[in-house]
Amino acid sequence: MQKDGIVMTVKYPMDALSTLRCKSNSFDLVITNVHVPGMNGLEFQQVITQEFQLPVMLMSAEDKDGTILKGLMDGAAVFIAKPMSNDLRDLWQYAALQDKKGKRPVVEERESIEKSSNCNKRRVHEVGESASYICENCHQHIKKGTSKRKSAIKQGNADIENSANYVVPKKAKVKWTMALHNKFLVAITEIGFDRVAPLNILDHMKVPGLTRDNVASHLQRYRIFLRKVIDASCKTQAADKNLASKAVQENRRLEKQVLGNTSNPSSSIHTKAGYLTGNLQHLKNKGKEVDAVLDPVCNSSLFHNINATQETQRIGDLSTSFMNQGNVQPHQQNKEDEMNVNFDGGINQDMEEDYLQ
DNA sequence: TATGCAATAT
DNA sequence: TATATTGCAT
Numbered sequence: 321m322q323k324d325g326i327v328m329t330v331k332y333p334m335d336a337l338s339t340l341r342c343k344s345n346s347f348d349l350v351i352t353n354v355h356v357p358g359m360n361g362l363e364f365q366q367v368i369t370q371e372f373q374l375p376v377m378l379m380s381a382e383d384k385d386g387t388i389l390k391g392l393m394d395g396a397a398v399f400i401a402k403p404m405s406n407d408l409r410d411l412w413q414y415a416a417l418q419d420k421k422g423k424r425p426v427v428e429e430r431e432s433i434e435k436s437s438n439c440n441k442r443r444v445h446e447v448g449e450s451a452s453y454i455c456e457n458c459h460q461h462i463k464k465g466t467s468k469r470k471s472a473i474k475q476g477n478a479d480i481e482n483s484a485n486y487v488v489p490k491k492a493k494v495k496w497t498m499a500l501h502n503k504f505l506v507a508i509t510e511i512g513f514d515r516v517a518p519l520n521i522l523d524h525m526k527v528p529g530l531t532r533d534n535v536a537s538h539l540q541r542y543r544i545f546l547r548k549v550i551d552a553s554c555k556t557q558a559a560d561k562n563l564a565s566k567a568v569q570e571n572r573r574l575e576k577q578v579l580g581n582t583s584n585p586s587s588s589i590h591t592k593a594g595y596l597t598g599n600l601q602h603l604k605n606k607g608k609e610v611d612a613v614l615d616p617v618c619n620s621s622l623f624h625n626i627n628a629t630q631e632t633q634r635i636g637d638l639s640t641s642f643m644n645q646g647n648v649q650p651h652q653q654n655k656e657d658e659m660n661v662n663f664d665g666g667i668n669q670d671m672e673e674d675y676l677q
Numbered sequence: 678t679a680t681g682c683a684a685t686a687t
Numbered sequence: 688t689a690t691a692t693t694g695c696a697t
Contacts, residue, residue: 493687493690517680532679537690540682 333359340372347374354380494534498643503527504538545642 328347330336333356340347350368354361365376494500507524508516518536525535 496689519679533691536680537692541689543681 332357333361333364336364337367340368340374347372349375349377351377351379354378492529494530494538496538496643500527501538501643504535504542542642 328339330339333352336350336352340350350365352361352364356364361378361380365378368374368376496504503525504521507521510524511520516539518532518539521539522530522532522535
């Protein structure tokens with residue numbers, strides 16, 4: 321693990337050692353199997369500990385006490401039995417918090433309770449990204465317990481939590497790129513507006529690492545946005561109605577004037593009355609069209625408690641304005657976002673890599 | 678239990 | 688600002 325958040329992998333221990341010798345200052349943490357080709361992992365760990373003073377995390381499918389104990393006594397920072405849990409990311413606290421004086425962080429034993437999580441490329445990437453996040457913010461996490469809200473720390477780790485060096489592991493933050501948001505929209509469309517719910521959306525999106533909470537949070541924000549847009553359009557509509565009733569009154573006044581003065585009807589009055597009548601009809605038609613398109617959507621469960629029946633924008637336009645909320649300068653928008661917008665749901669691996677920060 | 682939502686934290 | 692988390696009501 322390098323300081324800039326990048327993970328470097330090598331197959332052979334000797335390659336790792338030569339890399340470390342070239343630039344040992346660039347690395348924060350070494351993760352190795354106990355069983356590695358060409359060398360015993362415990363030896364490997366000892367060399368690194370002695371030569372580079374880097375925390376070493378040992379992994380093994382064996383959880384025999386002897387192996388664990390030996391590794392820890394020889395200076396390994398952590399020993400983890402495979403399959404590893406999703407809490408792998410917690411490990412970065414060892415790199416982040418390593419004492420300058422050489423004091424090793426608390427040793428924490430972990431059980432491998434969870435079903436084998438796939439430790440694939442995606443996973444490693446995610447951990448790498450969140451690592452730098454923890455490094456940047458670890459000092460904030462160490463201090464203070466004065467928050468009004470209940471701590472996010474889960475129960476059952478009280479001893480670890482209380483240790484001076486404990487850092488609350490920070491979850492990766494999902495960045496809702498245009499591509500991801502479009503997947504979200506596709507999911508909503510597929511599900512049908514009436515059955516929209518976080519878990520449902522999550523199932524349809526099929527994005528690795530995305531959680532129900534992520535979706536729920538995004539859905540909430542999206543609904544707030546829609547409400548704003550619809551409220552605004554209601555006001556517009558109200559204004560239109562006002563205009564329409566004024567038009568009606570004006571029409572009647574003019575018609576009376578015209579009818580009351582049949583001997584010399586003013587062509588300009590006829591023209592104005594005709595214009596207002598046409599305008600009124602136009603407003604009515606416009607309202608009907610919009611109603612027809614948006615009523616099913618506005619009355620669906622996607623828009624709870626929204627008492628709006630008219631909308632001046634089409635739903636498709638809403639996604640763009642949703643993503644442009646706050647109106648960031650267009651040129652600052654991710655090139656990727658613009659290029660990868662994809663309503664067909666086919667999102668490639670590289671894009672998925674960008675979802676989690 | 679999952680949901681929606683407001684308030685609040687980060 | 689955007690996203691996450693929490694507590695509550697349903």
